[in-house]
Amino acid sequence: MTHMIIAGEAPQRELVQGLGGDAELVQQLEADGYSGVRFELAREQLWTYAVRALTGMMRNGSIAASSRAGIWANELKMLERDRDLRDQLALETVIAVDAWWFGEEALGLNAWDPAKGASLRTYFMGACLSSGFPNVLRSWRRKRLKSEAASARHLERIHDSADQSGLEAVILRAVVREVLAEATLVQKSICGLIYTQDLTHKEIGKVLGNRSAAAVGAQLNRLRTKVTRLVRIGVLDVPTEYLASAGAGSAVRGVN
Structure with missing residues (x-):
């Protein structure tokens, strides 16, 4: 399923409200069979939150300390300067996490435990930072280095x-x-x-x-x-x- 995030457009209802209301929301989503309008709206809100958070962290450099990506110094500079690159990597990260977090078995939602003190937003971001972004960054790096090496060989x-x-x-x-x-x-x-x-x-x-x-x-x-x-x-x-x-x-x- 394709999801569209429109920058600056506020959702009609804010379902993901923080730890206090998240437990009830997850119960409702489970009762809905992890499908339907409420499920898609909650999904969209987490997407929007994560994309904005990730692009902001790439812009100010805090992504280096917050993720397990092992970002190189020159890559941090590229992320700081290039908005299109930030948007691309953030969207690819969220798409990668979405595949299992909201998939058929809703593994991410089912694994969330409100007793551990993390809201849905925090938990979703944790998945983005610990596995989603590092994998996306490594894939982008491999393509970039391969392209650079090929172009250099042409000139040599x-x-x-x-x-x-x-x-x-x-x-x-x-x-x-x-x-x-x-x-x-x-x-x-x-x-x-x-x-x-x-x-x-x-x-x-x-x-x-x-x-x-x-x-x-x-x-x-x-x-x-x-x-x-x-x-x-x-x-x-x-x-x-x-x-x-x-x-x-x-x-x-x-x-x-």
Whole structure:
């Protein structure tokens, strides 16, 4: 069943009211056979609460301490900056937990014990933080790293390309090798996507784990600044025209 959450839209009745009324509500839901209007409304309210709570925790970084996800520092920055990514991971988390919490046997509802002092909201959030979000984050991370690695490999094979010939090819391949030696995996990935697929910053951000266009641009600026500095102090031997224009540098456009 598909559920729709409309931000800012208040439900007609607030069924999930906290520990005091939750026990009675669960009894009513059980009597209803965990189906019907009341069941779907309670389900929707828990969804809405959890999505808002999760996106807020991702935005302020508290998700790192509150969940068992083992979030990396760069991932926290991505979550802080990217609203679409927060919304995506929050919804995927709630959908994953919903499958067993409200499923045919309503395992989550049946496991809830008001005597332990946690409200339905708290108990549902606990499931989201302990199992739902960590699994969703790991899945997103695997896809992101796989995409980054694949894009980086594309760029690292540029020097074997037959698109250029003669002296131009020799110079271009040497430039690419020197630039790649100074680039991070993410920067290699971005440059690879620019070279192989001619994607915009926004499109690249979506491919590489829902980064924002600004984050992609910032990565390229850091690489360009680093390479330019190394050229100036003589560490890198990159002809100026390969940094200043796209001429021979469709391969190095990412750092222009």
